[in-house]
Amino acid sequence: MEQPQGHDEL
């Protein structure tokens, strides 16, 4: 599923 703020991992 997509996260609201885009990709939060590095």
Added chain:
Amino acid sequence: MNIFRLAGDMTHLASVLVLLLKIHTIKSCAGVSLKTQELYALVFATRYLDIVTDFISVYNTVMKLIFLGSSFSIVWYIRHHRVVRRSYDKDQDTFRHYLLMIPCMLLALFVHEKFTFKEVMWTFSLYLEAVAILPQLVLLQRTRNIDNLTGQYVFLLGAYRGLYIFNWIYRYFTEPHFVHWITWIAGVVQTLLYADFFYYYFESWKNNVRLQLPA
């Protein structure tokens, strides 16, 4: 942010610092693959396109800047620094970039979550990161004596990937709808590439002998 994710990021940061320490203070890049470093610079350049469009946290932005800055400066050092570039094992570091880049780009064009420029580039960076260590591993195998810092650099990079897997397992059970097949598969493949290296790293550590990979 969970403890595995933080530990993973810190291990990643430590790996970069170890490499910069070697290059900056010892003024040597012996045993370091420029090919791998160039691939990492490309990985970060394509993955962090969102640095200007999405704000996630100060931590996130600062870490992105560090990884971008360090990867490009390492490439600069090996290519252009008057002293450092002389220690580069050019004849041994012969892996061809495009053999990794082209298949990753094709895969990203066909297998992605969303067909937008940013998303395809992000997916490309995941695939490329998974295999970017290969030129370095090949170089280590050719170099008979692996110095401590280079060995630690590769070990820390592998540990960072391993910790990210624990982070995903943790997030899967604690966050609703946390399913990212592409990230997970690329991450597991990447970690598996280190399996052989880890085995010899621990053997050499256990027996207290210099790290050597079998030819």
